[in-house]
Amino acid sequence: MFPELLPAVPGPIGVFDSGFGGLTILRDICRRLPDYDYLFLGDNARAPYGTRSFDVVYRFTLQAVRYLFAQGCHLVILACNTASAKALRTIQQCDLPAIDPSRRVLGVIRPTVEILSERTRNGHIGIVGTPGTVASRSYDIEIGKMHPDMRVTAHACPMWVPLVENRETTTPGARYFVERDIRVLLDVDPDIDTLILGCTHYPLLSDMIRAALPAGVDVLSQGRVVADSLADYLRRHPDMAARCTIGGTVRYLTTENADRFSEMASMFMGHPVQAVQVEL
Numbered sequence: 279m280f281p282e283l284l285p286a287v288p289g290p291i292g293v294f295d296s297g298f299g300g301l302t303i304l305r306d307i308c309r310r311l312p313d314y315d316y317l318f319l320g321d322n323a324r325a326p327y328g329t330r331s332f333d334v335v336y337r338f339t340l341q342a343v344r345y346l347f348a349q350g351c352h353l354v355i356l357a358c359n360t361a362s363a364k365a366l367r368t369i370q371q372c373d374l375p376a377i378d379p380s381r382r383v384l385g386v387i388r389p390t391v392e393i394l395s396e397r398t399r400n401g402h403i404g405i406v407g408t409p410g411t412v413a414s415r416s417y418d419i420e421i422g423k424m425h426p427d428m429r430v431t432a433h434a435c436p437m438w439v440p441l442v443e444n445r446e447t448t449t450p451g452a453r454y455f456v457e458r459d460i461r462v463l464l465d466v467d468p469d470i471d472t473l474i475l476g477c478t479h480y481p482l483l484s485d486m487i488r489a490a491l492p493a494g495v496d497v498l499s500q501g502r503v504v505a506d507s508l509a510d511y512l513r514r515h516p517d518m519a520a521r522c523t524i525g526g527t528v529r530y531l532t533t534e535n536a537d538r539f540s541e542m543a544s545m546f547m548g549h550p551v552q553a554v555q556v557e558l
């Protein structure tokens with residue numbers, strides 16, 4: 279076990295993203311499970327992750343997970359598709375056994391894929407995500423295993439995360455990129471009836487995304503799905519639930535300027551938030 283880890287005293291649930299996107303997951307987790315304590319970490323200084331190589335995303339994500347473990351978290355949610363696609367499996371299989379086999383790291387891709395059959399009517403699934411998530415083919419592989427009859431069309435949208443990180447979500451520029459990318463996706467499969475927002479930043483563009491889609495296309499954003507899946511996980515793992523503190527607090531850490539993060543997070547969470555800047 280690494281020396282920086284605290285002894286097994288209970289701690290907050292860690293929620294990690296490359297930047298602001300993870301707040302879309304945190305908000306729904308807090309609504310669903312308001313009694314636990316949470317520690318959010320956004321690596322805004324190094325966002326976006328979506329255009330970075332496998333090795334770099336893995337290295338950054340592992341640093342973040344170790345950091346949250348060192349702050350006392352026993353359970354960390356990767357509220358980031360790129361990190362879930364490129365780093366989760368290696369961390370679970372290769373790193374956790376050496377760091378501390380009793381700690382857990384969970385991602386967002388599997389819970390999303392699990393509920394697809396409840397959502398789609400015709401089995402035509404569209405996925406928008408970062409170049410990293412799309413290139414990893416993680417969704418295609420998971421869907422292929424769980425729902426082999428579904429037709430999957432994925433499209434990378436490299437401009438969407440920078441738009442969110444730069445708070446450009448309502449500008450004509452944002453509309454241009456959203457409409458363009460949705461058009462490219464629908465050109466490949468016009469019958470898509472369910473669109474997975476396969477990046478936790480994208481719900482911040484959801485009004486524009488919905489407006490660009492034909493009526494009747496179901497837009498699946500991951501907040502509630504991940505929150506339900508976490509509630510189910512804690513119910514099935516009372517040993518882990520006992521290692522997560524109850525107090526209803528949420529603390530925010532960012533690797534970039536704390537005031538900038540606090541402003542965005544306050545707007546998004548609907549109450550004043552004071553973040554703290556940290557170095558990983």
Ligand code: DGL
Pocket residue numbers: 295296297299300325326327328329357358359360361408411439476477478479
């Ligand atoms: N929000 C993250 C995701 O779900 C990462 C986006 C990025 O940093 O490019 O993929």
